[in-house]
Amino acid sequence: MLKTRLSIFDTLIVFFISLFSLAVLYPFWQTLVLSFSDANGVSTLGFHLWPEQWVVVAYRFVFSYQNIISAYLNTIFRTVIGTALIVFFTLLVAYPLSKKDLPYRNYFTAFFLITMFFSGGLIPNYLLIKSLGLLDNRLALILPGVVNVFSIIIMRNFLMTIDKGLEESALIDGAGYFKILTKIIVPLSKPVIATVALWAAVGHWNAWFDAMIYIRDPQKTVLQMVVREMMVALDLSQTQMGGGGMSNANLLLSNVRAATVMISIGPIILIYPFAQKYFIKGIMIGSLKG
Template identity: 90%
Template sequence: MLKTRLSIFDTLNMLGISLFSLAVLYPFWQTFVLSFSDANGASTLGIHLWPEQWVTVAYQFVFSYQNITSAYLNTILRTVIGTALIVFFTLLVAYPLSKKDLPFRNYFTAFFLIAMFFSGGMIPTYLLIKNLGLLDNRLALILPGAVNVFSIIIMRNYLMTLDKAIEESALMDGAGYFKILTKIIVPLSKPVIATVALWAAVGHWNAWFDAMIYIRDPSKTVLQMIVRQMIVALDLSQTQFGGGGATNTNLLLSNVRAATVMMSIGPIILIYPFAQKYFIKGIMIGSLKG
């Protein structure tokens, strides 16, 4: 009787998970199919599980947009450097804050928490960036967010869960704190490092507002800013595009939108499966101990 109940529960559980997964994956698949469809396929009502004809016109249109290639490279550069800096500074700050015998530890923690909840606002930040000479400079997109207090708190809490005996043994063997951090703490902290890195990468990849404020040279802007400009420009223009007018067009506004979505989220989707196993563990452990 118990086995029968467990079998029914497992069946219903798998059915519920399958339906939920389908509800999550179908919009993504619909966007993917739409990005490779022509105008006739996109304008047809119904469920689109497969393109009637595979075409890349939407992607050709997107990549023909001015400065799209340089914006893509700028976004990749910003994401890689920005993520590396956030992880680096997060480790340097979280490691000493995880020591209960650190002098004035609570005051330092309170200082970071105040900075996290309160800021000067947009105008003082803009004036600071201007006075530092970072206007129209790619560093203006990276340096202001190099220290992330929320990530520091998560990593500090995670490091506090590590066995202190390992570090004490290394100190007795003559290792310094920097060597302990690089040789022991970092390998043991892969879950939380992957979590922080994933947050930082997604944040940098999707950011566009700071580029709109600080960047004036179109060759230095980022992908999301170009995508925003493109979508706004398309919304204000026609719903069909083509080289020879409406009679020769094979591209709809919905095709372009789908292609821009796939182009902008593609790299993050490829990275997430590799970081997922660390991501879940890192955020759960890092959120338990204060």
């Protein structure tokens, strides 16, 4: 009797989880199908589980838009360099803060925590970037965010869970703190490093407001800014879309929107499955110990 109840319960759990998964995946699949559909297929009502005809007109239009290629490369550059710097500086700050015998450790921690709740605001930040000569410079999109206090706290808490006997043994053998960090701490901290890297990559990839404030040269702008400008410029009432000579008979605004969504989120979706196992472990351990 008990086994029967458990079997029924397990079946219901599997059913509801499957239903929830379909509800989550369907909008993504619908967007993918819409991006590869033509105007005739989109204009018909109902669910679209498969396009009537696979076409790449929307993607051709998006990639023919001005500055889209340079903006894509700028976003990749910003994401890669910005993520690497955030992980590097987070490790450099979190490692000493994880030492209970660090002089004035609590004061340093409080100093960092204050910056999470109080900031100078937009105008002081703009004046600071201007005084540093970083206006219209790609570094203005990277340097202001290299020290992320929330990531530092998560990584600090994770490092505090590592057995101190490993470091003590390495110190007895003559290893320095930098060697301990690179040879022992970093290999043991892959979960939290992957977590911080994923947060940083997603943040840099989706950022656009700082590019709007600090960047003037269209060749230095980022993908999200170009996508935003393109969406504002498009209008369904126009018979000709942009300068590509594509009429509404072959392409609708909904096709372009779907294609831009896939182009914008594609790299992050490809990276996330590889980082997920580290992400879950890193955020759980790093959020427990204080």
